[in-house]
Amino acid sequence: MTVVYEKTKGLTEKQTHYCPGCTHGVIHKLVGEVLVELGILGKTVGVAPVGCSVLAYDYFNCDMHEAAHGRAPAVATGIKRVLPDHAVFTYQGDGDLASIGTAEIVHAAHRGEKFTTIFVNNAIYGMTGGQMAPTTLIGQKATTSPYGRSVADAGMPLRVSEMLATIDGAVFVERVSVHDVPNIRKAKKAIKKAFEVQMEGKGFGIVEVLSTCPTNWGISPIESLSWLKENMIPYYPLGNFRTPEEGK
């Protein structure tokens, strides 16, 4: 018998504080595995956000930096410019990236900063207790939209990948999901590609990962996977929006 799967060295031994069934843990593993497989773990600097993944600096087994709410792309810009031969990534949720940090992500992409963003979209503010996010779906209940989000009050949910794909500096843009094993494999492939694009110095890359929030969605972890598949994917279609070849 040979070991074919074990905990990646890309993550520390620290146990995460995430709720049971939260797919942040799955996405952390994918990033850790990719850093190990590309052999860049020792020269990677990650930037943690504010939100549920605020403690990500304890979990990734590489150098990490904390940023103010939404400002991870600005911090990553500085780090990458000082350490151009290092891999730099930000790990941000939808409350962080799609709301308070919209300016930072848009302009980092616009300037074509050569780092990678892992954008975890679970359609809600998790850490603060389930408030409506820019990405919350129409009709979805949150503590600040108790009757469900309405278009009249809050507009339509923001599609970040589609928006960033219109920017020339964003050379790699892909949306993936982790609701089942085939999609987890695809998500890993996309994350790997995004880091490769960075190491080749081609420009800014972002992978939007659809994720679950069983606690604030108010359903079980297993039900959350189906909820993601049935509700989020129709509005947030999976796929690649931009690759370096067409981004030239």
Next chain:
Amino acid sequence: MAKGKVHFDDDKCKGCELCTTVCPVNIVLMDKERINAKGYHPATVKEMEKCIGCTNCAMICPDSVITVEREK
């Protein structure tokens, strides 16, 4: 069919049950007779001889609880 073996780091399990949904031979279940250090019924496998070592359960586990071995 390849023969596999899975090992659970019991005390890290948060009892989310995601691993029980992806097993192609349906052998991963929650151990209702035990409670781990975190206070959850940990995931386990009773019929290990049926395991094919596909790694599905380990891939979807958010807490890196599962190690998978397979016969070459």
